Amino acid sequence: MTDTTNNTFDFIVVGAGTAGCLLANRLSANPDHRVLLIEAGGRDNYHWIHIPVGYLYCINNPRTDWMFRTEPDKGLNGRSLIYPRGKTLGGCSSINGMLYIRGQARDYNHWAEVTGDDAWRWENCLPDFIKHEHHHRLDEGGDADPEHRDFHGHGGEWRVEKQRLSWQVLDDFAEAAAQSGIPRTRDFNRGDNEGVDYFEVNQRAGWRWNTSKAFLKPVRQRHNLTIWHSTHVNQLLFANDGTTPRCVGAEVVRNGETLRVGANREVILSAGSIGSPQLLQLSGIGPADLLAEHDIEAVSALPGVGENLQDHLQIRSVYKVQGVKTLNTIANSLVGKAKIGLEYALKRTGPMSMAPSQLCIFTRSSEGYDDANIQYHVQPLSLEAFGQPLHPYAAITASVCNLNPSSRGTVRIKSRDPRQAPAIAPNYLSTPEDRQVAADSLRVTRRIAEQPAFAKYQPEEVKPGLEYQSDDELARLAGDIGTTIFHPVGTARMGRDDDPMAVVDSRLRVRGVTGLRVADASVMPTITSGNTNSPTLMIAEKAAGWILSARSSY
Template sequence: MSVVATFDYIIVGAGTAGCLLANRLSADPGVRVLLIEAGGRDRHPWIHIPVGYLYCIDNPRTDWCFRTEPAPGLNGRSLIYPRGRTLGGCSSINGMIYMRGQARDYDHWAEHTGDDAWRWERCLPDFMRHEDHYRLDPGGDGDAAHRDFHGHGGEWRVERQRLKWPVLDDFAEAAVQAGIPRTDDFNRGCNAGVDYFEVNQRGGWRWNTAKAFLREAEARDGLTLWHSSQVQRLTFGAGQGGRPRCEGVRVARQGELVEARARHSVVLCAGAVGSPQLLQLSGIGPAGLLAEHGIPRIHALPGVGENLQDHLQIRAVYRVTGASTLNTLAASWGGKARIGLEYLLKRSGPMSMAPSQLGAFARSSPERPHPNLQYHVQPLSLEAFGQPLHDFPAITASVCNLNPTSRGSVRIAADNPATAPRIAPNYLDTEEDRRVAADSLRLTRRIVAQLAFARYAPEEVKPGAHYRSDEDLARLAGEIGTTIFHPVGTTAMGRDDDPMAVVDSRLRVRGVDGLRVVDAGVMPTITSGNTNSPTLMIAEKAAAWLRDKTL
């Protein structure tokens, strides 16, 4: 093994957080940064066409193609578990929805860690720092409130969707009739309401973090990018006071095993699956797990890979009458041709669609103090991801519990970086989560029963209107539920006296020098919404702390 070079910083993972960090750190001309990505460049054409997520998920060219362990709460089912494996990471294959969550999410992080840097009012500037919101464009319709909560001129483009569906407009009106207010902005700290989602697109193309943050940075002399290169292990030496210090990484690259070293820090940005896997393979994790696989212990941290949280979407399907849906529009070659031509000429229509178009945030029951449900409503239906559309007009009203109490784990299955870890989200593992699942299906029924949606004579195909009891609805939720691709929490931050905390409030791995984790894994609790943009906010904070070498 040869030592190729020494850098100031080594970033593992060129995904959502890694691309932003590489941009921010390499902006200093006196700093040398190595960014390592296991996947290839983001040149696959389906990455950039919004509807192309259908062809990127579960595709080894762009996805790690993980599978979950069979879950009792899902009646023994195993799910695909997409994680991006290309420049841009999950931002290259995700739903493109721009969502921050709720102010209470970040205030809870501050209380959990004892660090007010995580309070909503101190996170908001980090969201705005990289934002480029369409409402603030010249001639845009942004008012003073938008200027207070949104940024303009940053790298992360936010646009309105380039389509409308009458059947979704009527679902939104039905939601209002069911007591869910309208909103024109999900991202001011309280996302209660119904509206079309805003998306990370530019002119009808997907806008991933590789385009936003890496393209410009690649031209800098101080940034070195190794793609198609997989980190095998972290390397360690002696730190202060006998603590281990992370000195660098061993990387499988171009058929060789090479080592790179870091003067200041190694930063793991490999995600809520990849980062705990690499820590465990390197001897940092639960002592029993390390011993089971014969891995020499560098530092015992029982929380590594634990505390996995994810949003489980329960996909209720309704057959409709007299509505145009994608099921019918794409049923003929003529319809497919019209869809393709509209995108070719206007960059609009179904090919510009995010996976979900209409969103709503609501309470599963009146006693809930905050919205605890998120809807992703689509003018289409199918049996399962990757299968053909149904041959009848239908919509899907997916609903997820924003604040699940079930906890799972990510644990290595072998002392081998090429072996996929065991991913056990433990969906619907608690009585509370099962109750919220049943209540969420009842709320969906109440929405579609409103006068605004009656014209479509909706017929419940899944789970089936004859299922009524809590027990039946929870069981059916387990049969039709799927991940919405938001794993977090497996390298959670916390106080020094929290034995399950993996990193401190400044994202430094506890008990190890020169090593940080900067990705969705550090969230102690999941945000109340999609997790991609909160991960960028985390990276923005981490970049400032890393640049200030005293932090």
């Protein structure tokens, strides 16, 4: 191994994903800080990253995806899922659905309770969402209402736009939702997201807006910022002078060579909900029995590392429809495909500018809930599974997920080899409550589909199928048709000092060591009620503030 004393920085950020790109930007804003950002994937120069519909070609593609799979899952009737995670500059923000959703105020108030730190209350998170935001309704000539500025920002790096498309069948599904009693909303992001409307997206003029373009590109010229892509971090390095172990850098593989890089002040782990617990475990921070099983010397025995995995399981109902166009029928002919390509080439609009989902609904699966506990992603298309062809008939998909599942899974290394993927076991639908919400939410889908605005298309429930009616049947069917909506969180969760399963404290410092924080989706104690990208950016914004305000290393 080459020991490169020249490779010493003030801060090392591991992982140039959603959180890592923002952190590198903020930490290098002070020219006195030497910052190294390390990313295992390559540059984000693949054209399908930037054309919105290209997420279809980035998922399950080794050029942009880690190509993980879950363990066979009992709740999914033994199925194993592909489990995409972005492997390129921008991380998952380069391959995700671009949907901009913050969650609910109660999510963050709960984090504040769990950690005992009011910094996580909704009103104290709001400024960190707003800080980097550039919201279309606040543009000159935008249609912001007077309160909009209380909730949204303008002039930040993170662009939020309106979608550049419209579908009659989705307008009518939205009307059907309203007819079923769900209120219309114009903004999902003010703390209470109940309602129906089109999603807002992270795009700029019809192109994907990922965190690499937003936070890295404008500052790449900074002399104090070094970006190493195509560089795999094998493990974190610790100095132990008999007191508390201190994280002093990382071992990386770059251009085929194994190197050590040093950090004078802090290492910030932003490798995501799979990569961060994997790296902690490989570095001797994890459950004592797991470390012993792989003969890894314990630096800090923390039983919570890799536990508490939470994800949203989307249950995809498919409705065949009559007398209206969907993407299935348009894209199934050569002329249709050509028209779609031409529209995007000329105007950056239409299906190629499409995020994976267009219409959003937050509602309750049953009367017993005080707030929305399920979310819909509705699409004017249907297919058997991602990567497979569209069905040959006109159809829509109404995918519903339980926002606050009680099932918990794990991420555990399978060997000491840093190149070997860890075992990912989400344990979906493993609690009676989650199975009940799954069954009830399928009934809510049916109720919406029965309303006059949608019933006029004579919808036929192809999946799961009206022959299934009981709780047990619907929960089992949910296991057959359910799949990840790509939101793993919680595997290095924060908590109070006396919480044995907490991995980091409320300021994201790893327990039992110094010089190391985790700042990414893995620190969430509970999953947010919605999509997880913007909450992760908010976490990174907070972390950057805390790191910069610390006078020296702690």
